Amino acid sequence: MTSVFGLVLLLGIPIVLITGLVSYAAYDPRLPGNETTPERGLLGFYLFDWPTHPVWLYRFTQGVHVVLGLTLVAVLLAKLWSVIPKLFAWPPARSLAEALERASLLLLVGGAVFEFVTGILNIQLFYVFPFSFYPAHLYGAWIFLAAFAVHVAFKLPKMVRSLRSRSIRRELRTGLDGTRPEPPDPDGLVPLRPAAPTMSRRGVFAFVGGASLMMLGLSVGQTTDGPLRRTALLAPHGRDYGPGPNDFQVNKAATAMGVDPATTGRDWRLELAGPHPVLLDRAQLLAMPMHTYALPIACVEGWSTEQTWTGVRLADLARLAGAVPGTADVFVESLERGGAFGQASLSAGQVADPRSLLALRVNGADLSLDHGFPARIMVPNAPGVHNTKWVRKLSFHATAS
Amino acid sequence: MLSGIRGTYRWVATRYGADPLHLLALLACFALAGYAASRVVAAGILVGFLVWFVGAAIIHDLLLYPLYALADIVAQRRPWRRRRPPSGPVQWPPLINYLRVPAALSGLLLLVWFPLILRLAEQNYEKSVALDTSPYLGRWLLVTGVLFAGSALAYAVRLRRNKSSSRSRTRLRPRAPRSSPSG
Numbered sequence: 001m002t003s004v005f006g007l008v009l010l011l012g013i014p015i016v017l018i019t020g021l022v023s024y025a026a027y028d029p030r031l032p033g034n035e036t037t038p039e040r041g042l043l044g045f046y047l048f049d050w051p052t053h054p055v056w057l058y059r060f061t062q063g064v065h066v067v068l069g070l071t072l073v074a075v076l077l078a079k080l081w082s083v084i085p086k087l088f089a090w091p092p093a094r095s096l097a098e099a100l101e102r103a104s105l106l107l108l109v110g111g112a113v114f115e116f117v118t119g120i121l122n123i124q125l126f127y128v129f130p131f132s133f134y135p136a137h138l139y140g141a142w143i144f145l146a147a148f149a150v151h152v153a154f155k156l157p158k159m160v161r162s163l164r165s166r167s168i169r170r171e172l173r174t175g176l177d178g179t180r181p182e183p184p185d186p187d188g189l190v191p192l193r194p195a196a197p198t199m200s201r202r203g204v205f206a207f208v209g210g211a212s213l214m215m216l217g218l219s220v221g222q223t224t225d226g227p228l229r230r231t232a233l234l235a236p237h238g239r240d241y242g243p244g245p246n247d248f249q250v251n252k253a254a255t256a257m258g259v260d261p262a263t264t265g266r267d268w269r270l271e272l273a274g275p276h277p278v279l280l281d282r283a284q285l286l287a288m289p290m291h292t293y294a295l296p297i298a299c300v301e302g303w304s305t306e307q308t309w310t311g312v313r314l315a316d317l318a319r320l321a322g323a324v325p326g327t328a329d330v331f332v333e334s335l336e337r338g339g340a341f342g343q344a345s346l347s348a349g350q351v352a353d354p355r356s357l358l359a360l361r362v363n364g365a366d367l368s369l370d371h372g373f374p375a376r377i378m379v380p381n382a383p384g385v386h387n388t389k390w391v392r393k394l395s396f397h398a399t400a401s
Numbered sequence: 402m403l404s405g406i407r408g409t410y411r412w413v414a415t416r417y418g419a420d421p422l423h424l425l426a427l428l429a430c431f432a433l434a435g436y437a438a439s440r441v442v443a444a445g446i447l448v449g450f451l452v453w454f455v456g457a458a459i460i461h462d463l464l465l466y467p468l469y470a471l472a473d474i475v476a477q478r479r480p481w482r483r484r485r486p487p488s489g490p491v492q493w494p495p496l497i498n499y500l501r502v503p504a505a506l507s508g509l510l511l512l513v514w515f516p517l518i519l520r521l522a523e524q525n526y527e528k529s530v531a532l533d534t535s536p537y538l539g540r541w542l543l544v545t546g547v548l549f550a551g552s553a554l555a556y557a558v559r560l561r562r563n564k565s566s567s568r569s570r571t572r573l574r575p576r577a578p579r580s581s582p583s584g
Contacts, residue, residue: 039443042436073513080461087462095418100427107434110458117457125525126516130449135441140454142437150430154423198477198497207502211509218510218544233540234514239532249530256528370531 001201002189003162005079005208010152010159012072013112017148019065020141023300026050026058026383031345033331034386036134043142052353055380059298059306062383063223066302069119070219074211076112078204082189089188101154104147111144123301124236158187176200222249222303229305237303245363246371248305249297251384254369258337259390261369268374270358274396275322282374285360288312293355299384309378311359314351314394323396326352331397332377335390344386346379348399355380358391469508476500492563499556503548510541 028050029035051057093099115137122133129136179201181194199207221232232238241247254261270285272278290310298304315325329348336342350356359378360367367373372389379387413421441450477497516522517537526534 037440037444039440041440041443043440070513074509077461077465077509081466084462084466097417097419097423100424104427104430106458107430109461110454113457113460114454117460118453120513121516124514124516124522125529126522127525129453131446131453132444135444136446136450136453139437139441139444140450142440143434143454146430146433146437150426153426198495199501203498207505210502211506214506214544215509215513233544234510234517234537236517236526237530239530241532250532251529253528253531256531 001204002079002082003159004205005075005082006155006159007163008075009072009079010156012068012075013148016065016069016072017141017145019061019068020137021046022061023058023065023383024138026062026381027386028345028347031329031347033343033345036132036340037138039135040138043138049347049349050382052350052356052380052382055295055355057381058383059223059296059304059381062298062300063302063304066119066123067216067220067223069116071212071216073116073120073215074208076116078208080109085189085191086187104150107143107147108151111140111147114140115144171201174200174202176203219302225305235303237299237301245365246368248307248371249303250370251299251301252336252339252389254390257334257339257342257390259335259369263335264369264374264390268392270375270391271393272317272321272396273393274318274328276320278320282360285312285358285375288316290360291354291357293357293378293380295355295357295378295380297378297384297387304384308363309357309359310361310364311357311375311378313354314346314356314358314377314379315354317358317394318351318396321394321396323398327399328396329399331395332388332391333393333395334388335392341385341388344377344388346377346382346386350379350382351396353380358394465512469505472504473501476504492567494556494559494563496556499552503545503552506548507541507545510544514541 024044025047027034027036028047029037029040029044030047093102118129118133118137118140121128122137127133176197176199179197179199181197182190184190184192217231218233219235219238221229222235222238229238230240237249237251239249241250266281268282270280270282272280289312291313292308292310294306294308296304296306314330318325318328318330326348328351330346330351332344332346334342346356356379357377358375359372360375362371367376372391375391376389377387377391410421413424417424441447479496511518514537517526517534518541520534520538523534526532
């Protein structure tokens with residue numbers, strides 16, 4: 001039974017780990033202002049320029065990271081439940097090898113639960129942990145990854161052997177009446193004096209599988225648009241705002257971010273810094289060539305939504321400021337105060353993509369204040385926090401090579 | 402030379418208690434984990450990180466497991482149960498899984514979503530989402546209600562099937578002698 005849960009986790013956990021590491025790269029932490037973990041050292045060895053193609057990539061990888069993580073909670077708990085007899089093994093270790101392996105299990109279980117707990121609390125904005133989420137979740141993941149890799153290396157042959165020892169098809173045909181305890185095993189996972197069974201093995205699998213499907217079904221809707229979104233009954237960001245053009249998921253409301261509506265009105269100017277500094281008001285921006293694209297907002301918290309954005313190309317603004325698109329990145333600053341993401345850098349590739357916009361309108365209407373009026377960044381495939389709202393200044397710099 | 406290596410290998414294996422490769426793999430694991438831990442130190446969050454990490458390692462085995470195991474034992478013994486007089490041929494199928502499954506599923510939802518359901522992060526949530534979390538308690542209760550109702554329905558179906566099968570058994574019994582070879 002442990003082997004079946006182990007197999008599911010062996011398939012699922014690497015996907016969650018990899019999509020998580022991909023999300024770290026998506027933040028382009030090497031660009032100024034994007035770094036949430038400046039002390040990462042060698043752990044950032046694999047970082048690469050985050051692409052703008054395909055537009056749905058981050059929506060997909062981060063949706064999988066969060067929703068698959070939620071789905072696996074039940075399997076993780078079942079796996080921990082199934083190895084409980086090991087907790088009472090006495091003596092705890094008969095050799096140095098066993099003692100060291102048990103120490104690695106502390107990292108494995110601690111790492112797994114730590115990652116699940118911090119992730120799940122973070123998407124609910126319940127910041128009770130005494131540390132910043134980003135470094136803790138990242139370094140915790142590497143500790144877990146190390147322990148997970150050796151655990152798989154040690155246990156894989158055992159898992160295969162034990163999966164082969166019983167016919168899955170026969171187990172699925174065996175009801176409660178035919179359920180017998182397993183023969184004692186060298187690992188001591190089988191209880192010595194098991195109580196009479198109250199649930200068949202297929203019953204346990206249906207139980208855990210059903211729990212996983214329930215977690216999936218009640219949260220996956222937050223990654224979709226249309227009627228399915230309403231199925232996200234228990235997901236923090238699957239909310240319904242109404243039928244209007246600006247009625248889609250808000251993350252960071254204007255008032256909470258200290259955005260004074262007075263500063264977004266007539267006196268608002270967009271400052272372009274570069275070889276030829278320029279100051280533009282909203283009418284001048286609207287007089288520039290407008291482009292419209294359907295682009296998703298995909299948040300690190302797992303939710304996403306696609307909307308139709310209209311605005312000025314970042315590449316056109318770069319040219320206006322005297323920079324050459326493709327050779328310059330941009331540092332974006334917002335009117336917001338106090339937030340961790342009041343500024344962000346976009347790479348030269350992101351600036352040059354024709355679909356990268358300084359958006360002024362959404363779904364045919366002006367942006368609402370909560371969605372970033374008077375202007376916000378929309379970059380294809382960028383993580384949500386890099387689509388800065390309430391933009392006040394764009395500074396174009398030649399890309400350091 | 403070769404036998405010397407083999408000898409050392411065997412010596413390490415007996416002293417250590419497993420294949421030396423086992424030791425090598427674990428040392429690699431501890432090296433990577435140790436490096437990640439040094440980044441935690443560099444980030445200046447070691448104490449909080451350590452407390453939460455160790456807490457995470459024991460929360461299931463020492464808190465959740467005793468809680469749900471105890472609840473399960475209590476539910477199986479059912480100290481509140483009324484002793485039913487033996488009611489003829491009708492067999493009451495065991496109730497435990499019809500309680501266990503909806504309770505555990507509802508508990509899992511609460512375990513994962515308690516900050517939303519119990520409105521513990523209300524301020525952060527309203528700042529971020531521009532709505533409040535008031536619907537979540539109702540939604541969780543709704544799902545819990547659906548789970549228990551579905552379970553009760555499944556139990557009723559099972560009971561009905563048991564009744565009809567035991568009735569057909571009692572109807573069959575008197576006929577049995579007739580079909581015997583001596584009849």
